[in-house]
Amino acid sequence: MRMIMRGMALLLLLALTGCGLPANVVVLIPDENGAVGKVVVAENGSTAQLDKALAAVNAGSAASLHNVFTAERSQVDDEFAGALAATPRAPIVHILYFQSGSTELDPMSRGDLTAAIAAAKDTPHADISVVGHADATGADAYNLALSLSRAETVRDALVTAGVPTDVIEITYHGANNPLVPAPRGVAEPRNRRVEVTIR
């Protein structure tokens, strides 16, 4: 009797591991930096939270959501090979800092501008965001105009270096989206910046 039970358990184990991931499935995997995020799968009022590497759930029915399991990496790589092969490369972000009340780049950011230009020229089919910011000294209208002028300065540097102007999108936020929170009227060099994203 015990032999039969053991045999059946073994068969069950083989059946579970041998037939791959469920037809409807969600798997959380580490990102390129090794960090693991969190997703919540929902169906007909039931939910399952995935927050560990390779945590997976059969999303075939509300009842099956109760059983979160750990997927085999090799199985995941095999069954999602196509999607994983098509991952676009990670966007590259450079933050360039500016002198107070000016569109003059902080000398420390010159190397980053060179790096941003190189990345823009190296990326096939790049689309580029250039987002200007100001710190919270000065009036709102002044800061908006200044953040636009800074973004235009960076855009012009990219275009001068040979990046096509029509792949660059400019936006500007004045002092509304500080990198470092600072009271109104207080100078904060880290907020006088242009963020360049090369996708």
Added chain:
Amino acid sequence: MRSIWPALVVILCAIGFPVRAEEPAPIGFVKTVSGSATVTHGATAAAAALGAPVYENDWVETGADGELGITFRDNTRISLGPNSRMQLTQFVFQPAAKQYGFILRLAYGTLECISGLTAKLAPDAMSIETPGFTVAARGTRFLVRAER
């Protein structure tokens, strides 16, 4: 009672027809493609090309040998494996106004998501919907398969 139509036509001509909205902006661009893959914009289906723009409400589809990857304006990256079909149902990314919304509808197939700024700035704003279930994407990297 005389018709107000002549007056209305004059006013509309003067201010421009309000229904004529400005051209919609691309929400992302095709960054990887292999095999057969199609982007359908309105009534127009075209083979997905590297660098091609995608817009809100577009459908993206891959064939049996197809794969495709898109990077969105919020830095989210989505890729599809073979035999997959998805709609870019909603994309609102306006950090200046703090307005965010990102909904993808996976009709069937396999999808990889590496979330970007939307999931980071507005953790409840991004989801992947399938016919059977919904995935709320708090971040960052996950895989979804929905049966056809």
